[in-house]
Amino acid sequence: MxxxxxxxxxxxxxxxxxxxxxxxxxxxxxxxxxxxxxxxxxxxxxxxxxxxxxxxxxxxxxxxxxxxxxxxxxxxxxxxxxxxxxxxxxxxxxxxxxxLEEANGDLEVKIRDWYQKQGPGPARDYSHYFKTIEDLRDQILGATIENSKIVLQIDNARLAADDFRTKFETEQALRMSVEADINGLRRVLDELTLARTDLEMQIEGLKEELAYLKKNHEEEMSVLKGQVGGQVSVEVDSAPGIDLAKILSDMRSQYEVIAEKNRKDAEAWFISQTEELNREVAGHTEQLQISKTEVTDLRRTLQGLEIELQSQLSMKAALEGTLAETEARFGAQLAQIQALISGIEAQLSDVRADTERQNQEYQHLMDIKTRLEQEIATYRNLLEGQDAYFNDLSLAKAL
Structure with a gap:
């Protein structure tokens, strides 16, 4: 008071x-x-x-x-x-x-309490956030590594699929070439079959002609023998006649030689043509069998490649689905972490702004206090100087 x-x-x-x-x-x-x-x-x-x-x-x-x-x-x-x-x-x-001093003291207490509440203390312990963020970073790093492995596997599968596709196309082209060769051999075989049939028909015709010639020769021989047997020997004093029997015998011998020669030539030609045709048929049959075996092997290889290609495509689709799911899951987690970090940064910005505002208010109040203290000191000095002056006047009056 x-x-x-x-x-x-x-x-x-x-x-x-x-x-x-x-x-x-x-x-x-x-x-x-x-x-x-x-x-x-x-x-x-x-x-x-x-x-x-x-x-x-x-x-x-x-x-x-x-x-x-x-x-x-x-x-x-x-x-x-x-x-x-x-x-x-x-x-x-x-x-x-x-x-003002009481208000200043209250403000200092409030500022101290605010710093104790807002400062790094148990109420603002972000260590568990840091641990969570570190765990999430480790998970993201692991997922990134796993994603890289999956991408590498996908690339390897794609390269393997391209290799298999190239092999498939090569084998398919080879198969088409073999099938074309087989079709050509079939046409050759058909031509050889037709040629063989034609030769057989020619042989039959020659056999029929030979039989006809034999029959005709026998008929002529019979006629000539009848004519020779029925002749009457007439002796005349003339030039010696022609020996018809000898002539006929010579003719028969010549015909027989010619017929035998033709028969042998026909048989030799037929045998040679048959052997050649058999050799060609055997060679083409062996080549056809080899081609059939190759076609069977190629079909088996093609089926295996198609099955492997389907399995690789299925694995690729599964890996792509897993990759998309992993990216979506970790993208959502990363968005949550980013939102949490943004919220914490916003709170930190508010705290900094509030601290700056309170510091400015505190500085303003300190300036007011300083000016008031200066005014009080000036007022006190003025009063003390006035008192000294009055004392001097009193002493002067007493003297």
């Missing part, structure tokens, strides 16, 4: 407002200088005044402007009211300073 002590004397004084106001004392006789002293925080303030005699005037600068006017007599005016006003204003300033 602020206490005031006041001693009345015959003097007048007036004080202006703080920060550029004025203070005026008028003295016309003996006047005792007033003295003011205050306790800490505005408590225990006492104001006293004394009588003094002054015939001079002075001005004091600082946060206040003051002037002293003297006259030939004692100070006139309502000194009690002036000093009461002075004490009230001083008490008001001290009360304001005390309220």
């Amino acid at each position: 602020t206490s005031y002590s006041y001693r009345q004397s015959s003097s007048t004084s007036s004080f202006g407002g703080m920060g550029g106001g004025s203070m005026r004392f008028g003295a016309g006789g003996a006047f005792r200088a007033p003295s003011i002293h205050g306790g800490s925080g505005g408590r225990g303030v006492s104001v006293s005044s004394a009588r003094f005699v002054s015939s001079s005037s002075g001005g004091y600068g600082g946060g206040y402007g003051g002037a002293l006017a003297t006259s030939d007599g004692l100070l006139a005016g309502n000194e009690k009211l002036t000093m009461q006003n002075l004490n009230d204003r001083l008490a008001s300033y001290l009360e304001k300073v005390r309220a």
Whole structure:
């Protein structure tokens, strides 16, 4: 509680407002200088005044402007009211300073509590978030490695499929070539069969012709024998006649030789053609059998390649599905982590902005406190200087 002590004397004084106001004392006789002293925080303030005699005037600068006017007599005016006003204003300033100090203390406590709550403490322990983030990073790294392995497997499967496709196309072209050769051999076989049939027909025709010639020859021989047997031998004295039997015998011998030669030639040609045809048929049959075996092997290889290609395509589709599912799952987890990080960063930005705002408010209040302390110090120095001046006047009057 602020206490005031006041001693009345015959003097007048007036004080202006703080920060550029004025203070005026008028003295016309003996006047005792007033003295003011205050306790800490505005408590225990006492104001006293004394009588003094002054015939001079002075001005004091600082946060206040003051002037002293003297006259030939004692100070006139309502000194009690002036000093009461002075004490009230001083008490008001001290009360304001005390309220600001209390507000400053409360603000410091609040700032300290806020820093304790918002600072790195148990309430804001992000270690479990860091552990979770580290685990998720490890999982993402493992998934990335696994994804790379799967992509590598897919590439290997694609290369193997391309290789198998190339082999399949090569084998298919070879198969088509073999089938074309087989078709050509079949046409050759058909031609050989037709040629063999034609030769057989020619042989039959030659056999029939040979039989006809034999039959005709036998008929002619029979006719000639009949004619020779029925002739009458007539002897005439003429030139020797022609030996028809010998001629016929020679003709028969020539025909037989010619027929035998033709028969042998026909048989030899037929045998040679048959052997050649048999050799060709045997060769083509063997080649056809080899081609059939190759075609069977190629079909078996083709079926195996098609089965392997289908299995590789199925494995590729399964790996692509697994890859898409893995990317979707880890993409969702990464989005959640990113949202969590964004939320934490937003909270951190709010905390920083709030801290900056409170620091600015605190600095503003500290500036106000400093200015008030400077004004109080100036006011105190002014009052102490006034008291010393009044004491000097009292001593001068006493002397």
